Amino acid sequence: xxxRSLILDTTVHLVFDVALVLSVYxxxxxxxxxxxxxxxxxxxxxxxxxxxxxxGLDDILVVGRVRPWTFLSAGLALAAGSAxxxxxxxxxxxDQRAAEWSAPLLGEVKFTTATVFDxxxxxxxxxxxxxxxxxxxxxxxxx
Amino acid sequence: xxxxxxxGHAAGAVGVFGAARHLRRGxxxxxxVAPLTVVVWLVANAGRIxxxxxxxxxxxxxxxxxxxxxxxxxxxxxxxxxxxxxIGVLVYAYAWHYFGTSPKAARAAGLLTLFAGAMLGVVVADxxxxxxxxxxxxxxxxxxxxxxxxxxxxxxxxxQHALLVTGLGGLVMLAGLVLLGQQAGTYRxxxxxxxxxxxxxxxxxxxxxLVGAFTKSAQYPFHSWLPGAMVAPxxxxxxxHSAAMVKAGVYLIARLAPxxxxxxxxxxxxxxxxxxxxxxxxxxxxxxxxxxxxxAFGTISQLGFLVVLFGIGRPAATAAGCAVILAHGIFKAALxxxxxxxxxxxxxxxxxxxxxxxxxxxPTRLAGLISAASMAAIPPLAGFVxxxxxxxxxxxxSASDRVVLAGLVAGxxxxxxxxxxxxxxxxxxxxxxxxxxDRPQAHDWPTRGFVAPAVVLAGxxxxxxxxxxxxxxxxxxxAQALDPRAHAHLELWHGVSxxxxxxxxxxxxxxxxxxxxxxxxxxxxxxxxxxxxxQVYDAAVRGLLRGAARLTGVVQPGSLPVYVxxxxxxxxxxxxxxxxxxxxxxxxxxxxxxAAHVPIAILLVVGAVATTLARRRFVAVVLLxxxxxxxxVLFVVQGAPDLALTQFGVETLFVVVFLLVxxxxxxxxxxxxxxxxxxxxxxxAALVGAFAVTMALATSGSRTAEPVSRQMSELAYPQGHGRNxxxxxxxxxxxxxxxxxxxxxxxxxxxxxxxARAGMSPRRRPDRGSETVADERAGR
Numbered sequence: 039x040x041x042r043s044l045i046l047d048t049t050v051h052l053v054f055d056v057a058l059v060l061s062v063y064x065x066x067x068x069x070x071x072x073x074x075x076x077x078x079x080x081x082x083x084x085x086x087x088x089x090x091x092x093x094g095l096d097d098i099l100v101v102g103r104v105r106p107w108t109f110l111s112a113g114l115a116l117a118a119g120s121a122x123x124x125x126x127x128x129x130x131x132x133d134q135r136a137a138e139w140s141a142p143l144l145g146e147v148k149f150t151t152a153t154v155f156d157x158x159x160x161x162x163x164x165x166x167x168x169x170x171x172x173x174x175x176x177x178x179x180x181x
Numbered sequence: 182x183x184x185x186x187x188x189g190h191a192a193g194a195v196g197v198f199g200a201a202r203h204l205r206r207g208x209x210x211x212x213x214v215a216p217l218t219v220v221v222w223l224v225a226n227a228g229r230i231x232x233x234x235x236x237x238x239x240x241x242x243x244x245x246x247x248x249x250x251x252x253x254x255x256x257x258x259x260x261x262x263x264x265x266x267x268i269g270v271l272v273y274a275y276a277w278h279y280f281g282t283s284p285k286a287a288r289a290a291g292l293l294t295l296f297a298g299a300m301l302g303v304v305v306a307d308x309x310x311x312x313x314x315x316x317x318x319x320x321x322x323x324x325x326x327x328x329x330x331x332x333x334x335x336x337x338x339x340x341q342h343a344l345l346v347t348g349l350g351g352l353v354m355l356a357g358l359v360l361l362g363q364q365a366g367t368y369r370x371x372x373x374x375x376x377x378x379x380x381x382x383x384x385x386x387x388x389x390x391l392v393g394a395f396t397k398s399a400q401y402p403f404h405s406w407l408p409g410a411m412v413a414p415x416x417x418x419x420x421x422h423s424a425a426m427v428k429a430g431v432y433l434i435a436r437l438a439p440x441x442x443x444x445x446x447x448x449x450x451x452x453x454x455x456x457x458x459x460x461x462x463x464x465x466x467x468x469x470x471x472x473x474x475x476x477a478f479g480t481i482s483q484l485g486f487l488v489v490l491f492g493i494g495r496p497a498a499t500a501a502g503c504a505v506i507l508a509h510g511i512f513k514a515a516l517x518x519x520x521x522x523x524x525x526x527x528x529x530x531x532x533x534x535x536x537x538x539x540x541x542x543x544p545t546r547l548a549g550l551i552s553a554a555s556m557a558a559i560p561p562l563a564g565f566v567x568x569x570x571x572x573x574x575x576x577x578x579s580a581s582d583r584v585v586l587a588g589l590v591a592g593x594x595x596x597x598x599x600x601x602x603x604x605x606x607x608x609x610x611x612x613x614x615x616x617x618x619d620r621p622q623a624h625d626w627p628t629r630g631f632v633a634p635a636v637v638l639a640g641x642x643x644x645x646x647x648x649x650x651x652x653x654x655x656x657x658x659x660a661q662a663l664d665p666r667a668h669a670h671l672e673l674w675h676g677v678s679x680x681x682x683x684x685x686x687x688x689x690x691x692x693x694x695x696x697x698x699x700x701x702x703x704x705x706x707x708x709x710x711x712x713x714x715x716q717v718y719d720a721a722v723r724g725l726l727r728g729a730a731r732l733t734g735v736v737q738p739g740s741l742p743v744y745v746x747x748x749x750x751x752x753x754x755x756x757x758x759x760x761x762x763x764x765x766x767x768x769x770x771x772x773x774x775x776a777a778h779v780p781i782a783i784l785l786v787v788g789a790v791a792t793t794l795a796r797r798r799f800v801a802v803v804l805l806x807x808x809x810x811x812x813x814v815l816f817v818v819q820g821a822p823d824l825a826l827t828q829f830g831v832e833t834l835f836v837v838v839f840l841l842v843x844x845x846x847x848x849x850x851x852x853x854x855x856x857x858x859x860x861x862x863x864x865x866a867a868l869v870g871a872f873a874v875t876m877a878l879a880t881s882g883s884r885t886a887e888p889v890s891r892q893m894s895e896l897a898y899p900q901g902h903g904r905n906x907x908x909x910x911x912x913x914x915x916x917x918x919x920x921x922x923x924x925x926x927x928x929x930x931x932x933x934x935x936x937a938r939a940g941m942s943p944r945r946r947p948d949r950g951s952e953t954v955a956d957e958r959a960g961r
Binding site: 064071073081083106114121150158165167171174 | 822823826827830831833834837838841842902903904905907908909911912913916917919920923924926927929930933934936937938
């Protein structure tokens with residue numbers, strides 16, 4: 039059993055949630071401001087790696103009840119699906135559609151199909167990092 | 182309609198596979214629906230085809246590339262359909278009895294239906310590429326059919342042998358077909374034959390196409406797969422050897438010969454290969470004691486005969502070829518069926534072990550004897566009528582035709598001899614066996630239904646021989662479809678003519694050779710070539726595997742420094758050569774740096790140099806991280822927040838992941854490298870560094886076109902609905918690239934886990950990881 043530092047644990051828990059929110063913000067803001075699925079995914083991954091440093095592999099695998107493989111496949115399915123669905127509508131692949139409407143509290147909301155694609159990218163980056171931790175970060179690997 | 186007929190086979194196969202459990206023996210009925218429909222369709226359209234009309238169908242495939250699938254049924258295709266689908270239906274009826282309640286029946290029926298469909302596709306395709314597609318489909322389905330008994334090593338290796346030889350031939354042929362299509366400017370076979378190209382490239386293309394045809398039709402020196410293919414259940418052999426598969430090569434030669442026979446290499450090549458095959462196959466058929474093997478070598482010999490007739494490419498020979506191809510299909514299918522019946526009921530097909538075929542075997546024996554007689558061209562049978570045509574086509578020709586005729590007569594003499602061997606084995610096996618044994622009577626005899634297809638075929642051999650006018654029209658039209666100048670008029674009695682005398686002489690010589698079979702066998706045993714085709718094939722495959730293993734040992738030494746070195750040197754050297762060859766120096770880049778660049782540059786250089794000097798791996802990784810972070814600061818200064826964010830995130834993760842790996846490596850770098858080794862590393866590093874600098878300088882100064890980025894910025898909002906140009910490029914303008922990249926990421930994730938797990942012993946495997954792909958791959 040590893041020694042756990044209370045201060046590190048508490049800080050990481052705080053930072054982890056904030057970083058995850060930030061990553062989702064980056065994902066959705068990315069179309070108009072700096073950010074995007076890849077950057078968002080990286081930030082989420084960095085948050086996960088913090089958790090790993092503080093609590094080891096068990097910590098991140100418990101947090102993410104979803105398997106890394108599910109992240110990867112869901113991400114690829116989302117991205118490929120959003121890239122290909124315009125074909126069904128007779129358009130070229132990756133054809134973008136946008137819709138704008140006003141929502142209570144949020145004001146004007148604009149949604150583009152590119153966000154779906156970007157979400158796929160986000161999920162894949164997160165899945166990849168989880169996969170790396172699971173593959174290389176197990177206890178038995180510690181020297 | 183034509184497409185429906187071809188695709189009907191696929192549908193039939195799906196039906197067979199899908200409902201196999203409910204159908205049981207009914208799989209053969211369901212499977213036979215498609216070929217039966219084709220036969221009915223052909224009969225219904227016989228009048229139109231006989232008028233010289235061709236029935237065509239066309240489906241645009243990729244219109245932008247001008248790719249279309251054309252199907253076309255002319256009279257020659259109709260003749261082939263009689264073989265493919267007509268004999269096909271009889272094979273189904275035969276297989277119904279042969280397989281009985283065998284659990285393999287469903288698989289055999291489904292595959293046979295697919296195979297029949299592919300073969301139908303070959304003969305009705307009017308497009309070289311479509312023909313190639315169906316051609317390869319016959320290779321694949323025949324592979325599965327030959328290997329039907331997949332528990333037997335012999336079956337598997339025979340199936341693989343067939344697939345490798347015909348598949349390789351098919352690939353060579355594809356090169357030829359593409360060349361031919363490009364030369365002619367069309368891929369439609371009917372247009373190609375109407376206006377054949379010529380010249381050197383065309384000759385090369387033809388040789389390549391012929392290699393494909395030779396492998397498919399088991400011509401020497403590619404014949405060795407066919408005798409092996411007889412490990413397949415007999416109904417499949419009967420179909421494979423008589424009507425389908427091996428006839429595909431002959432079919433292609435027949436189609437192309439009238440247009441190309443006069444050009445360059447065609448006639449000498451095809452006629453030589455065909456004659457060698459006919460003679461060598463005939464000689465080999467004199468030796469085996471396995472009746473099926475005897476027939477297999479007989480098939481090789483007969484295929485040689487057909488290749489010669491069609492390959493000559495003259496009207497009379499083409500017409501004769503049409504007659505022989507039908508006669509051969511009929512008698513060879515019947516002969517295989519007879520052997521299959523004997524094998525099925527007495528559990529042997531070996532001449533040494535055959536029992537006496539007593540009461541109840543009359544129809545089987547009669548069907549076998551009639552068909553063997555037709556094979557030997559004894560009047561009044563179909564084989565005789567066809568062979569008369571062949572002799573008649575060549576007997577009045579030039580000196581070179583006489584040589585070919587002599588070869589054909591010699592081959593036919595051998596045909597008579599092995600036909601006699603086969604016939605004798607049915608009646609008095611001891612006469613042709615090398616051991617004389619007491620043969621008890623066979624206990625079982627086949628049911629009437631089992632023998633019926635063979636009897637029908639033998640009856641056809643007899644009927645077509647006695648009444649040649651029944652098929653004279655069909656052969657005439659078929660020959661005309663190949664070559665408008667061709668005419669066939671089949672007759673049993675031409676009067677006392679030279680072809681008749683030749684036929685009689687052939688028969689007499691063949692029977693004399695049969696009478697002298699023991700001395701002949703002794704001579705053959707002494708003169709047998711030291712290497713059989715099968716041994717050559719085995720040696721070739723073994724050599725290939727060994728060579729591949731050795732090559733892999735050289736190019737995959739398993740040393741990481743070697744891999745990295747090769748990658749880096751290639752990446753640096755290849756563009757450098759291109760750089761130096763061109764006019765690369767366009768002056769120093771115009772814009773000087775800003776003041777903020779100076780500290781960043783210092784940080785970058787110090788970090789990079791310090792990394793190389795670090796003694797501990799951990800320190801090196803951290804210093805490498807410094808370089809990365811400095812880069813992201815540079816991006817910030819240059820006004821690229823997206824890049825900076827990404828670089829920052831990647832760098833952070835990079836350090837963490839690196840640390841994960843470092844736990845499994847020694848703390849310090851290994852400094853025990855020799856001096857030459859160090860010099861080599863230094864050299865590679867210097868080369869890569871020099872390349873990077875040169876490349877950066879050369880590219881920054883060599884812009885000639887307007888930057889594409891300007892257009893992208895303009896397009897970003899109206900088309901991509903986004904103000905962040907970088908993101909719009911990623912998800913929209915270059916979205917397909919991104920899709921490809923994330924797919925690579927997923928593949929990389931798989932690779933990482935597989936690699937990491939490969940290094941673990943199963944005992945230490947964490948239980949949680951049991952769902953990952955690495956485990957599935959390992960079959961756990």
